[in-house]
Amino acid sequence: MKVSKAAAYALHAMMYMVRHITQLPATSNTIARAEGIPPLYIAKIFQRLVKAQFVKSVKGRKTGYIFVKPPEEISMLELIEAVEGEPLFGDCLLGYCKCGGTPENCLIYAQWKDTTTKIIKVLKDTSLAAAAWNHPEHRFFTLPKDPGTVKKKRHKPTRPKGR
Secondary structure (H helix, E strand, O other): OOOOHHHHHHHHHHHHHHHOHHHOOEOHHHHHHHHOOOHHHHHHHHHHHHHOOOEEEEOOOOOEEEEOOOHHHOEHHHHHHHHHOOOOOOOOOOOOOOOOOOOOOOHHHHHHHHHHHHHHHHHHHOEHHHHHHOOOOOOOOOOOOOOOOOOOOOOOOOOOOOO
16 A cells, blocks of 8 residues: 555645644645645645545635634545545455455455554544644655756856956
8 A cells, every 4th residue: 555645745735734724724835835745736636625525715815725624523544535536445455366355265365454454443543633733744855856957057258357
């Protein structure tokens, strides 16, 4: 299992909103700058979060996003699966075999099911608010521009004095 970059960005954007709840609404650009998330990427993420009814867009004098559902009622599992668009774990680690995987006939399936059940429970029992207040604030590392695309300043050659 590997959580996508979109899910990680969504989680950090929502944790930012929890930590700054008294300053909401917050714009996607503000959150993108604060968390080091590409602005175009975060706009797409917020579309998913609005569709999942975690947040809503506010227009007018103070534009941005606010919570629809209290962060204490949003589980980590709900958030990740909403952004991923599918359940976090499949039925079986070896999903391509014809064993009909049950805990009784397949040791790998039994261990997989036991492990994923525990992880799902932890994510289901952990609210967004709890995650935000028990996670250090940080920014995603943004990569520097490709050195090949950075324009270098052209310096005029200097002529020696006296000639």
